[in-house]
Amino acid sequence: MHNIVPSVLVYFFEMLISYVFFSRVSKSKYKLCKAVLIGSGIFFIGAIINIIFKNSILVNTISYSAISFLFSVICFDIKTKKALFYSVLSSAFMCATELIAIFSISALFNIELTSYNDNIYILLADVLTSKFLYFITLLILSGIINKNQKTSKIPLSFYLFPTAALSSLVMFWYIMTTYQLSKNTMIVITCVSVFLFLSTILLFISYHYNAEKEQELLLLRQESEKLNTDLKYFDILVNQNNNLRAYAHDTKNHLSAIRNLNTNSEIEMHLLKMSESLAQYSKVCHSGNHTLDVVVDKYVTECRLNGLNFEFDIKNNNLSTIEPYDTVTILGNLLDNALETAKTSKQKTVTFETDYRNDFSVIIISNSCDTNPILNGKALPSTTKANKQLHGFGLKSVRNTLKKYNGDISFDYDNREKVFVVTVMVDAVNK
Secondary structure (H helix, E strand, C coil), X not given: CCCHHHHHHXXXXXXXXXXXXXXXXXXXXXXXXXXXXXXHHHHHHHHHHHHHCCCCHHHHHHHHHHHHHHHHXXXXXXXXHHHHHHHHHHHHHHHHHHHHHHHHHHHHHCCCCCHHHHCHHHHHHHHHHHHHXXXXXXXXXXXXXXXXXXXXXXXXXXXXXXXXXXXXHHHHHHHHHHCCCCHHHHHHHHHHHHHHHHHHHHHHHHHHHHHHHHHXXXXXXXXXXXXXXXXXXXXXXXXXXXXXXXXXXXXXXXXXXXXXXXXXXXXXXXXXXXXXXXXXXXXXXXXXXXXXXXXXXXXXXXXXXXXXXEEEECCCCCCCCCCHXXXXXXXXXXXXXXXXXXXXCCCCEEXXXXXXXXXXXXXXXXXXXXXXXXXXXXXXXXXXXXXXXXXXXXXXXXXXXXXXXXXXXXEEEECCCCEEEEEEEEECCCC
């Protein structure tokens, strides 16, 4: 394998296999094309090392572990220790499958172990066969790792294609080492082998990618259903609050009349306390935007129940240019996240402000936060909840909604004040 072309080709295959493996045990930070491009650059370094050290098994094992580790931590959301463990483990499996392929097929067809060194086409047949075994091994390993996680399961029928392709590669190797073939025939067989190998890997990459998109679509639908439920809840809440406030208003009038007729100081004190208790049922927010008022009233109540200090200032902008459904999507998700984080903080505060900047409506939501949230590959704060696959879609919904209004969202953390700030800009003129 002293030729640079076979070496680069082999390491490219290994990069694709590593991508399939790590994408099944963790989440990619980048889109497929970008991840493959970065991986190609990293594994090209491994190919150069392989050429320099003349295919040394020891050097190859160490360098493969290193580049696999580098690829995983750069392109995937995975912990360092876990990435190191998987890299060493996959490197061990790679060596094992190469030895198994060489010894098994040499014994099966009575071929010299070193025969592949004399013919580049037999060499490629050997490489593709061993990499196929390596690929299947890592697929099984990733399935074992993910057996307790809700990730996409590969149907059993999918394994029929790689099994048939592997059998074909073994037969190709046997044919090339047994019969005298022309150079053109060996080139054709080699190209077919490469095509079979690549098509198998791309089949699994495509399946995993589509399964991931389907899962995201399902979760986005669930998020949409949740928002529809919230809107219905807000309507019910408005009707209940209107009835309750009407009752409270009438009761306060009755209490006021009784107080005017009363001459007993003890009764006067009791009536005063009752009037103060009824005052909390008065409408908190009076912005002129019905949806905004209901949202603010809801979170004022939630913060009170959870022992949080909620402050709001919306007098300069009532967000009237944003549709009710979108208002609930944006504010509901952002305030839910703010409350969730503030509950676990020491200061336990949430603030909500609106204003205008040039032709944009500005929404600023701040909450106390003891640690700086980590941003994921899409510049969104990573969810801190246990099941990351079932959460984190709220901010994605917000970002998708903002596209309708030529809007944007940004995040900032004040390490000194321990405050996390979300700023939303929405076009106040045109949607």
